[in-house]
Amino acid sequence: MQATEVIKLVLGEGLPMIGRLLLYDAMKMSFREVKVRRNPDCELCGEHPSVKELIDYQAFCNVPLGVEEAEVFDGSAYEMTPKALKQLLDSDEQPVLLDVREPYEWDICRIEGAELMPLSSFKADQTGITTDTPIVLYCYKGVRSMSALQELKKAGFSKLNNLEGGIDRWALEVDPDMPRY
């Protein structure tokens, strides 16, 4: 469809999608068209534009969200390498292993012995785990599990670790038979 629009513009034939936005939903197999009008207050093409040359788009798109985002958490002290986790799991001091990925990811692969607690519904005060239990968290790359770790820390948990690089690095360094996604 994008190619068709290009070709129509080149030929000068038909009715191009100027001023119209096509919304397509593959799951519903539905097409919806909405009119888009020129906005007189548009910062680029409006009557009093403020964007008069190319700007810093990275800064433009990373709009800060508020105070809680500004607080930077240094998680490096909690990181545990895949090899270190493997040693720990092979020892007698088994930690609770929490997988905070979503169920569809759990279906692709998981570390044996882990418990699924998706971050999307994660509640640090409803884990059913006592606060002095050693816990190791993991996700796909180690970012989501670090935010779950922060929540647990706030809720009073004291023995926390995060699998550095997530299950993806685990697959690379510890379990080569595990599928990567």
Add this chain to the structure above:
Amino acid sequence: MKLSNEEVTRYSRHLTLPEVGMQGQLKLKEAKVLMIGAGGLGSPLGMYLGAAGIGTIGVIDFDVVDQTNLHRQIAHSLGDLGRPKAESLRETLLAANPNVRVEVHDERLTRDNALELFECYDIIADGSDNFETRYLINDAAFFTKKPLVSASIFRFQGQLSVFDPASGGPCYRCLYSQPPPASLVPS
């Protein structure tokens, strides 16, 4: 400009359409289209444009082909793993239609190179996958007065429009004046 005998036969189903015809096919051959992105959207876009006989197709993409791309970025094959996507797309297009000129820009589109690059083409086709690039493309297309054929996909939903303020239409910013908050942007 004239079509070769091979091209006449190749495009014969175009040439017999009143909406295209010989004049239209020559317009396609003279046209210069810049595609941004040689991924999920860029693959089919480039393959159709190349097959249809767009004379000059510019492709800008700085990424390389990864195994996780293959299920949807259909211009790339197993043998392309690790190769620049723009280069891989170029080969796919030329294999189907060697009459097309494909200009590879194996680099990231930035505010420093966008205007100069856009000037070399008639139409811009956005198949990028992030908001920074989308706003950059919109603004650069506005400043260079090039029509922008914009497409985007997220999961199972897609959007398509043509932004051409030079002919009185809206731009991408008229539709979305601000990018979504960073925390809502899927990575």
